[in-house]
Amino acid sequence: MQLNKSMIALVVLGLLAPLALYPVFLMKVLCFALFACAFNLLLGFVGLLSFGHAVFLGTGGYITGYLMSTTGLTPEISILAGTLCAAALGAVYGKLAVKREGIYFAMVTLALAQLMFFVYLQAPFTGGEDGLQGVPRGELFGFIDLSDNMNMYYFVFAIFLFGFWLVNRTIHSPFGQILKAIRENEPRAISLGYNVNDYKWAAFVISAALAGMAGSTKTLVFQLASLNDVHWHMSGEVVLMTLLGGMGTIFGPIVGAASVVGIQNYLSGGELGNYIHIIMGLIFVVCVLAFRNGIVGEFHKLLKKNF
């Protein structure tokens, strides 16, 4: 019931937001919010810290960018293709990564992501250091012109809502309950007869697919796919968004993504632009030392205490 009210508020907010804020900024927030929601499914609900999630964002972006630039495919097909490629890569990487736990899982995912970084750096279709520039947005279903920012915004918003719904559906399904059981007590889940690695793998693939969908959409919005999206910095950013917003909460990643993108936009305009990485690092340290529940987590605590 509570969740339904919040969902309605989110939809209304999303529909009205472009009246008040610059649509390109909002689309950036939505893409990163989807990316963070996908990431949070793993970190917050299975307890797996993937430190290479940017590789799925970047893969989705490159595939969509390549298809839009070279073929006559419509945007929705290109996004679907990008999502599927990210899911396929996630299926392979997930199989490898779930063989190790905890800190090793973080290192394996980071190293696997770096592997693809070098592949994309050398592969002929990615444009190397320059990336894919001037990717056309195309026409949705062949007749809705996406070069119009408002059309694009509502398309991105629809994709975001679909991804957000899917994450929630996963978390609240029996499958999601098992994921949470694995997070809380893995030996117990094993003793109950669950093949824990298969569940982790399935969650990894879903998360990778949604991260790819976010990357595909982001490429259309900015008409650009570049190495930045595959870089470990990007993997760090999504960790920060989730941590700042509140990991393991439903709305945390959205709040976190909006905060981080907001801070970056604010800083890059002013004199503090050079300090952006230092400030991101400081937020990391402060969050870990004093603010582990994140914005949404602390808000929930406050509500519980006072009402």
Next chain:
Amino acid sequence: MATFLGINLFGLFGQLLVGLINGSFYALLSLGLAIIFGLLKIINFAQGAMYMLGAFAAWLALQYLGINYWAALIVVPLAVGAIGILMERYLLRPIANEDHLYSLLLTFGVALILQGLFTHMFGSSGMPYNIPEELKGGSRLPFMYLPNYRAWIIIASLVVCVSTWYMIEKTKLGAYLRAGTENPQLMQAFGINVPLIVTLTFGFGVGLAGFAGVMAAPVYSVSPEMGSNMLIVVFAIVVIGGMGSIGGAILTGLGMGVVEGLTKYFYPEASTTIIFLVMVIVLLTKPAGLFGKEA
């Protein structure tokens, strides 16, 4: 040109040498990571930043304080180790009882801050650091030219790695360290100051990275990004070797450097990815790592 079975020996030995040098740095860094992991059960994401810090400290010391290479080789690791001690004492210890995930994220934050700070102050282009006068020149071997400084890197890091291994495996101090790795509560009950050992261990592990940084300053250009690129490769090496043994960390580091060097010669396109590919193969065949114990 000397060739054997169609292989250009000059090129091959040249790349082998580069591989051994990279391997020396991999060994020093993964050794530091393994020592820290043993007691604290965390991976220090700031290890690469500390390596970068060591190189910059050597450069700054020479530029502004007139401290030469040899003095820097002693002073800088101590200074970097001291920074590590402060970091453990004031940032990591307060959250030592939380999920280890948080410590990991904290060290990542510290790495971002350090890298950002140095990028802001010095830009992202590299700074040159001259090879010390005493180690200039080189000697001509049958199949290659061996610059003295490169030989020095390999010998010095081997000496440091082997002494560290000896200290941990064969001395009383090392016995404390190993006991702390096995069962810190019991050791505390015997009246040994475990938190102090943890702090010093972290300082030592980080100091090794600082040492590697000074050694690296004359061969790689000193730049803010030198650490992060290196660290991700070292992570793959740690996964390949497993963190079960100190000797394993050293051997895997050197070995992977050689593998990378050979790849550079035989199939240069794969030289940046080969170590990650080896990691994939190890994960498929021996998930605990070559020297790791099955958890």
